[in-house]
Amino acid sequence: MECREAQDRMSDFRDGTLDTPEAAAVAAHLMGCGECAAVAESLDAVRERLRGLSPAPAPPELLPRVLAAVEAESGTAGAASAPAGAAARRSFLSRFRVPIEAAAAVLLIASVYWYQHAAPPVPGPPPVPTVQAPKTAPRSDVSPDVSPDAAKGSPSVAPLPPTRPKTARDESPAAAKPREWTAADLPSVPAVRASSNSERIVPVAPPAEPESKREEAAGAGAGSPALEGGRGVEAARTREAEPPWVLAAPPSRLHRPLPYGRDVSLNVEPGDRAGVEDRIAAAAIRLGGLVEQIEREGGSGTGGAPGMVRVVLPGAAAAGFLEELGRIGTVPPGGAAEAIDLPAGPRPGTVAYAVRIRVR
Amino acid sequence: METPGGKGQPVDLLVEAFRQGKPGAFEAIVRAHQDRVYSFCARMLSDRDDAFDAAQEVFLSAWRNLAGFRGEAALSTWLLRIAANRCLNRIRRRKVLSEREAPWPEPMGEEGERPAFQPEGGEADRPDRVAETREMGEILTEALSRLDPDSRWMVLLSDVEGFSYAEVAALAEVPVGTVKSRLHRARMSLRRLLSPVA
Numbered sequence: 001m002e003c004r005e006a007q008d009r010m011s012d013f014r015d016g017t018l019d020t021p022e023a024a025a026v027a028a029h030l031m032g033c034g035e036c037a038a039v040a041e042s043l044d045a046v047r048e049r050l051r052g053l054s055p056a057p058a059p060p061e062l063l064p065r066v067l068a069a070v071e072a073e074s075g076t077a078g079a080a081s082a083p084a085g086a087a088a089r090r091s092f093l094s095r096f097r098v099p100i101e102a103a104a105a106v107l108l109i110a111s112v113y114w115y116q117h118a119a120p121p122v123p124g125p126p127p128v129p130t131v132q133a134p135k136t137a138p139r140s141d142v143s144p145d146v147s148p149d150a151a152k153g154s155p156s157v158a159p160l161p162p163t164r165p166k167t168a169r170d171e172s173p174a175a176a177k178p179r180e181w182t183a184a185d186l187p188s189v190p191a192v193r194a195s196s197n198s199e200r201i202v203p204v205a206p207p208a209e210p211e212s213k214r215e216e217a218a219g220a221g222a223g224s225p226a227l228e229g230g231r232g233v234e235a236a237r238t239r240e241a242e243p244p245w246v247l248a249a250p251p252s253r254l255h256r257p258l259p260y261g262r263d264v265s266l267n268v269e270p271g272d273r274a275g276v277e278d279r280i281a282a283a284a285i286r287l288g289g290l291v292e293q294i295e296r297e298g299g300s301g302t303g304g305a306p307g308m309v310r311v312v313l314p315g316a317a318a319a320g321f322l323e324e325l326g327r328i329g330t331v332p333p334g335g336a337a338e339a340i341d342l343p344a345g346p347r348p349g350t351v352a353y354a355v356r357i358r359v360r
Numbered sequence: 361m362e363t364p365g366g367k368g369q370p371v372d373l374l375v376e377a378f379r380q381g382k383p384g385a386f387e388a389i390v391r392a393h394q395d396r397v398y399s400f401c402a403r404m405l406s407d408r409d410d411a412f413d414a415a416q417e418v419f420l421s422a423w424r425n426l427a428g429f430r431g432e433a434a435l436s437t438w439l440l441r442i443a444a445n446r447c448l449n450r451i452r453r454r455k456v457l458s459e460r461e462a463p464w465p466e467p468m469g470e471e472g473e474r475p476a477f478q479p480e481g482g483e484a485d486r487p488d489r490v491a492e493t494r495e496m497g498e499i500l501t502e503a504l505s506r507l508d509p510d511s512r513w514m515v516l517l518s519d520v521e522g523f524s525y526a527e528v529a530a531l532a533e534v535p536v537g538t539v540k541s542r543l544h545r546a547r548m549s550l551r552r553l554l555s556p557v558a
Contacts, residue, residue: 007548008544010544011540011543011544011547012540012544017540039548039551042551042554042555043547043548043551045551045554046547046550046551046554047519047547049496049500049554050500050515050519050520050550051519051520051522053497053500053501053520054497055395055396055398055399055400056395056398056399056402056497057395057398058394058395058397058398058399058415059398059408059412061412062390062394062398062412062415062416063387063390063391063394065412065416066390066394066415066416066419066420067386067387067390069416069420070386070419070420070423073420073423073424
């Protein structure tokens, strides 16, 4: 390597940015060339002195001159940093304006959703007492929930303006007093499961029932003693399908039973009727499930209460169970829902079936 | 090469304070950086009055634009970038309006680039004479003033202020290789100038 080449590469050599062969060539040249070694040494000295060059002190008049210029430009004496700071703050916030607005919208939607689904029914909209009616005497349970005006008549009459609950709370001290919920107000889950078939998620096929009883329940007025038993509740709910207060919060899900399970209708031949409950129970147990309840056929012939078997199965065994039912009898079209959606069982991963046996 | 970090955390706090509109924040920023900015301007411009005016422009520009300062680099780096641009503009304007800067000779040597160093004539300006009479800082400043402006600000930013080659290249809008070759030639010129004292 020539001296000129070596000196041209000296900065790169000292920076360590040469590739290995070139660096080796420069190093070898410096080892053998005293002149270039001296150049390299003085170059290092120059760079070292440049690195150590300390800043000279600024003239003392620089600071007041700068501040005066800033104040003159801002037009606000004594607020050298305020205008630019405020502008910076505006610019800083403006960068987050859209995300903040989006977050506010999401928060608003979430709040409304939460309010609709989780707020306790303090003002007591009409659907609450009617759902709870089967548990206790209807009127005594209803009255604490509604305002005096609403309690005079049927809770479902005369659709009220959406602001009605708030107005009632604001203007009527008696109605504004929130109801104090007690444990007695909360329906127990077993009681609901035993009594209220209409609370099931997918009541695929209505159970066989005398039409007269259904009509009797449907014809009963509000507060009628006919509001007892599951059919009564269903009839009352059907009657009140149109909620009078559309903006009122629904009852908290904590105060409502959490139903689960599906109704399955199983048609069997009259000759094969005997022992069907046991065969269904055995099929469920065979598939790893549990038998929760067996209601034997009541009465005689087809006029009595139909038999019913309630089972809980692992979700994976649901299809197999329906196949087993197909071997025992006939599942009519639409008699069993194919889809398994939650909550279909008492626990995640399970599905419950109430198999109602019909003799056809 | 290490990227200059400025004053680090305290400076960032000052910027935040300025953004929050706290009174006195900008004054504190000027106090923290005025020496560095003024020195850079003085070494670039070789003129006290010009350096004073340039430093004032730098801080006024910073006051106008601190809202857009993203904090990607240290505040000192940002200020020195502004200072480099201001000084180069002044040098170009100065060359156009007057002949205070000596005209550079025609390109000589490689690739038509100007020589990095043009020694001034006269006995009093001889490097050895200078070395005898001045302190090393002044000698360095004097030597730097004899570099052509485009090489001078690169040396100041790279070797004095610690900017990386890539940062200097980005600021000069030239390839990194060009920066390195210019810097090398400038260092060699400084070596020759300072050889009596280095």
